[in-house]
Amino acid sequence: MRYLFRTHYQQDITLFRHNGDRFWYGLLVLLVLVAPAILGEFYIGELGAVFIFAIAGVGLMLLVGYTGLISLGHAAFLGIGAYVNAVLLAKGVPFLVTLPLAGLSTALCGAAIGRPTLRMSGLYLAIATLAFGSIVGTVFQKWTAVTGGFDGFAVPTPTIFGYPIEGATGIYYVSLLVLVFVLWVSANLLRSPTGRAMVAIRDSEVSAQSMGIHLARYKTLVFAVSAGMTGLAGGLFAHYVRYLAPDAFDVLLSVQFVTIVFVGGLGSLRGAILGAMFVRLLPQLIAIVRDDLPFGIGRLPGLEPSLFGLVLVFVILFQPGGLNGMWLKMKQWFRAFPFKRQTSFRRQKSYARSERLR
Amino acid sequence: MILFQAQDISVRFGGIRAVDSVSFDVRQGEVFSIIGPNGAGKTTIFNLISRIYTPTSGKLIFEDKEITTTPAWQIAGLGIARTFQNIELFPNATLLQNLLIGRHCHSRVGVISELVFLPSVRKAELRHREKVEDVIAFLGLQRYRDSLIANLPYGVRKVVELGRALCIEPKLLLLDEPSSGLNVDETEGMGFWIEDIKKDLGITIIMVEHDMSLVNQVSDRVMALNYGKVLAMGTPHEVQTHPEVIKAYLGGEVAA
Numbered sequence: 001m002r003y004l005f006r007t008h009y010q011q012d013i014t015l016f017r018h019n020g021d022r023f024w025y026g027l028l029v030l031l032v033l034v035a036p037a038i039l040g041e042f043y044i045g046e047l048g049a050v051f052i053f054a055i056a057g058v059g060l061m062l063l064v065g066y067t068g069l070i071s072l073g074h075a076a077f078l079g080i081g082a083y084v085n086a087v088l089l090a091k092g093v094p095f096l097v098t099l100p101l102a103g104l105s106t107a108l109c110g111a112a113i114g115r116p117t118l119r120m121s122g123l124y125l126a127i128a129t130l131a132f133g134s135i136v137g138t139v140f141q142k143w144t145a146v147t148g149g150f151d152g153f154a155v156p157t158p159t160i161f162g163y164p165i166e167g168a169t170g171i172y173y174v175s176l177l178v179l180v181f182v183l184w185v186s187a188n189l190l191r192s193p194t195g196r197a198m199v200a201i202r203d204s205e206v207s208a209q210s211m212g213i214h215l216a217r218y219k220t221l222v223f224a225v226s227a228g229m230t231g232l233a234g235g236l237f238a239h240y241v242r243y244l245a246p247d248a249f250d251v252l253l254s255v256q257f258v259t260i261v262f263v264g265g266l267g268s269l270r271g272a273i274l275g276a277m278f279v280r281l282l283p284q285l286i287a288i289v290r291d292d293l294p295f296g297i298g299r300l301p302g303l304e305p306s307l308f309g310l311v312l313v314f315v316i317l318f319q320p321g322g323l324n325g326m327w328l329k330m331k332q333w334f335r336a337f338p339f340k341r342q343t344s345f346r347r348q349k350s351y352a353r354s355e356r357l358r
Numbered sequence: 359m360i361l362f363q364a365q366d367i368s369v370r371f372g373g374i375r376a377v378d379s380v381s382f383d384v385r386q387g388e389v390f391s392i393i394g395p396n397g398a399g400k401t402t403i404f405n406l407i408s409r410i411y412t413p414t415s416g417k418l419i420f421e422d423k424e425i426t427t428t429p430a431w432q433i434a435g436l437g438i439a440r441t442f443q444n445i446e447l448f449p450n451a452t453l454l455q456n457l458l459i460g461r462h463c464h465s466r467v468g469v470i471s472e473l474v475f476l477p478s479v480r481k482a483e484l485r486h487r488e489k490v491e492d493v494i495a496f497l498g499l500q501r502y503r504d505s506l507i508a509n510l511p512y513g514v515r516k517v518v519e520l521g522r523a524l525c526i527e528p529k530l531l532l533l534d535e536p537s538s539g540l541n542v543d544e545t546e547g548m549g550f551w552i553e554d555i556k557k558d559l560g561i562t563i564i565m566v567e568h569d570m571s572l573v574n575q576v577s578d579r580v581m582a583l584n585y586g587k588v589l590a591m592g593t594p595h596e597v598q599t600h601p602e603v604i605k606a607y608l609g610g611e612v613a614a
Binding site for chain 1: 431439440454469
């Protein structure tokens with residue numbers, strides 16, 4: 001067991017609490033860096049998609065898991081980022097400009113949607129963001145001059161300093177870089193006054209206000225940051241799918257994002273990554289075992305969405321901490337090894353405020 | 359010197375006059391208690407001062423500045439902190455984080471510098487932590503520093519809420535029933551802390567309280583309310599022997 005003996009406040013602020021953390025995260029980064037040399041093109045593509053979804057997942061986690069605001073419109077933000085990036089690229093703007101612009105313009109859209117929905121929470125906010133999502137989806141379909149409508153258009157290959165970013169491996173590395181950046185920025189935000197203000201808003205608005213937290217300002221800010229990160233993911237998503245069409249950004253995608261956050265575990269950045277792995281890899285797993293399932297279950301239509309739904313229900317019922325909660329329990333089990341107690345794994349019935357409808 | 363003044367404040371919810379032309383002054387450095395039966399309008403007065411409600415008429419003056427229309431989130435920055443009757447902590451955060459949120463009104467760093475965690479943000483964080491540790495030491499909360507609020511017993515949470523209010527470094531502290539839900543020992547401890555806060559930190563306190571022994575122990579002046587109106591004001595003894603107050607609590611006519 002490891003006991004942390006703290007001698008300086010600095011130790012509460014650092015991103016990695018001790019050398020063990022540094023070692024394991026360093027090893028993880030190393031593994032992910034050399035993965036393209038080991039795994040095949042297909043798996044690298046899928047892993048890249050996990051990164052992209054994790055970026056959006058981290059963005060949504062800040063909103064749902066830390067601030068307690070729900071959004072069923074994040075597919076629209078992903079779409080806005082994707083279209084801004086792809087359209088500008090097609091006009092000849094360099095990739096190093098279009099990708100940040102995709103994030104920034106989506107952040108502005110997020111602030112614009114965040115502002116009028118400030119007074120809403122729970123179901124009402126869910127409905128408002130759902131409506132926003134379907135409006136944006138319609139815009140993608142009808143604004144044919146820019147988006148090409150239902151026909152869509154092929155996304156140009158990006159170049160950085162003249163080097164084309166081709167194939168799954170190129171996008172894989174760019175996505176990894178953006179993911180690390182987004183994680184770093186989020187962790188910084190969470191250890192700053194703004195991060196604490198977010199948690200305060202989630203847990204008690206009235207008391208947050210009497211602590212001097214300007215609710216409207218922070219809610220708009222978080223909406224903007226969350227949307228901006230999703231927009232960055234969108235810019236990368238355009239290169240992952242290579243051909244942009246409006247039907248990619250429907251409500252089901254928004255629900256997938258929410259699944260990432262809930263299955264991953266509310267209120268944890270690690271949860272967003274684990275959730276993204278789950279959401280991207282489960283369909284692949286189904287595809288692999290599909291043909292071996294008895295009684296033709298594998299050929300039933302709608303197997304994938306129903307499995308997602310089932311898992312979501314089970315997670316909310318039996319594991320409110322999500323995959324992150326399972327991870328923490330596992331770590332605790334090993335740490336305490338022969339002294340496991342029944343009570344330490346008893347299901348906690350306390351829910352974070354964001355899981356309740358107010 | 360008068361720190362806070364309520365001039366003829368009223369608030370109406372529909373047909374109900376929750377607070378009806380109430381006026382009082384609070385002097386620098388005193389403990390001013392508000393007592394009264396349930397529904398007398400005590401907590402409503404707190405909600406008016408912390409600007410959760412807006413008075414229908416009347417004025418609120420703090421340090422010679424009118425705060426009747428100041429937005430609620432600016433109140434803490436002016437130096438007015440409060441606790442809540444039913445504890446409004448942030449249950450899914452640690453004690454340390456809860457107290458740090460109390461430092462929010464003193465934070466001056468921009469969002470962009472927070473996103474990249476500039477050295478200035480780090481320095482500000484360390485400074486806030488030092489202040490918070492002072493409060494933790496003052497209230498003896500060291501052993502709970504890293505516990506989630508949700509896992510703490512009620513009595514401790516009550517103290518944490520007091521600590522969070524102290525982290526604001528207020529000039530005026532509003533305590534809404536600091537002893538509610540506490541046992542006799544804990545109430546006594548709360549009384550000592552209130553005295554310490556007044557004497558050592560020099561913070562002026564307005565307190566809503568039902569426990570008369572606590573009121574007697576710490577108050578300099580007491581105001582009794584009923585149905586939103588002031589019944590009596592004066593020293594604890596004067597107010598408790600006031601015939602109107604006895605009538606409001608016990609009902610019926612008072613034997614002369």
